[in-house]
Amino acid sequence: MRLLRVELGSVAKTMSSFKEELARLNTVVGNLTKKFEDIEVRLNVLETSNRDRTTSVPDDQQLSDLVTQLRVELNDREQEGLQNDIEIAGLDEKNGENPTHLVLSLATKLGYELEERDIVSAERIGSRRAYAASGERPRPRPIVVRMVRRAVRDAMIRAARVRRGTDSAGVMEGEPRRVYVNERLTPTNRNLFFKTREECRRAGWKHVWTRNGRIFTRKSDVTEIRRVRAISDLNKFFGTCNI
Structure with a gap:
């Protein structure tokens, strides 16, 4: 127990x-x-x-970058809408002219068989320029041409590049002028292309051109090709853009 x-x-x-x-x-x-x-x-x-x-809320730099990006994207969309267009500069402007016939005559001189049915529209753009005080004749307004297809536009541009230096002789009466045939650019791209050419000239870069509405530059024949999409790219390539 x-x-x-x-x-x-x-x-x-x-x-x-x-x-x-x-x-x-x-x-x-x-x-x-x-x-x-x-x-x-x-x-x-x-x-x-x-x-x-x-x-x-992003800081100032973020906002600036965002605004730049949106502007670039908007400009790209606008440029896509011009993919069938060319711009012809250097053809004297006369009362009663037919821009479509001028374009066809120029194509013939360039060796390209362009037909009227290939053209959607052809017209002068911008305000008509007045004579200078010196009496010098004003530069003619460019002719903007919209083709039915991008392939037609590209073929016309290629023909003009092969015969670079073509003038208006045989296309129309009057003193010959140098004629330029280029793809049409948006106002933003036109201004950017002008500034890019100026910066390349100032810095001694050899090449600047456009292709499919895009702007490219190259320092020499052996250096890399660079695309310019905004002024910020010019600042990056050349330092502060002074233009």
């Missing part, structure tokens, strides 16, 4: 130890749970803070 009491006492003592250990473990688990909860709260705060930073 006494032995039984001793064993029961030992069991009770062991159970008490288990209870104490269980209580301690519960405390530890509770502390760990609180720590995990604290960590989760901090992570949520950090994630929220990061989202706030990425969606907050």
Whole structure:
């Protein structure tokens, strides 16, 4: 009987130890749970803070870059709308003229068989220029021609490049003028092309040209070809653009 009491006492003592250990473990688990909860709260705060930073109002440079990017994309879309167009400069302007017939005559001189059905429209653009005070005749307004297909436009431009230096003799009466046939550019690209030519001339770069409405430049025959999409590219290639 006494032995039984001793064993029961030992069991009770062991159970008490288990209870104490269980209580301690519960405390530890509770502390760990609180720590995990604290960590989760901090992570949520950090994630929220990061989202706030990425969606907050951008700084001046970010805004400037975004505006430039949007302008470039808008200009690219506008240029795509001119993919069938050419611009002819140098043909004297006369009252009662027929621009379509002038274009056909020029194509014949360039050795390209262009037909009237290949032309959607042909017209002078811009305000008519007045004579200078010196009496010198004004530069004629360019003729913008829209072809039925881009392939026709490209063929006309290729013919003009093969016969680079062609003048208006045989195309129309009057003193011959040098005639230029180029793809039509948006006002933005036309201005950018002008500035690119000026910067290339100033820096001694050899080549600047357009292809499919895009502007390219090259320092020499062996250097890399660079595309110019905005004034920022000129600043990058040549330093600060002074034009």
